[in-house]
Amino acid sequence: MRAGDPDAFGQLFDERASVVYRHAIRLTGDGGMADDLPRHEHERAPGRRRRR
Structure with a gap:
């Protein structure tokens, strides 16, 4: 995954969604x-990544 690639992050999230939900x-x-937690974290994660 390239830094700042929102499509790649979305794909990674989708691939792991069931594990995160469980x-x-x-x-x-x-x-x-x-149901809400993974979606909330998915929205927050890219912004946290950029600040590092």
Whole structure:
């Protein structure tokens, strides 16, 4: 993945979405919250990456 390539990041996220969801549901015990967490982090992650 090239730095700053939003399509590549989206593809990586999509490939790992089920793993992230299962982890989120184990952490929260709540299906609704588990749906929201990965989406929220997906939106925040590119901005955090650029600040490093």
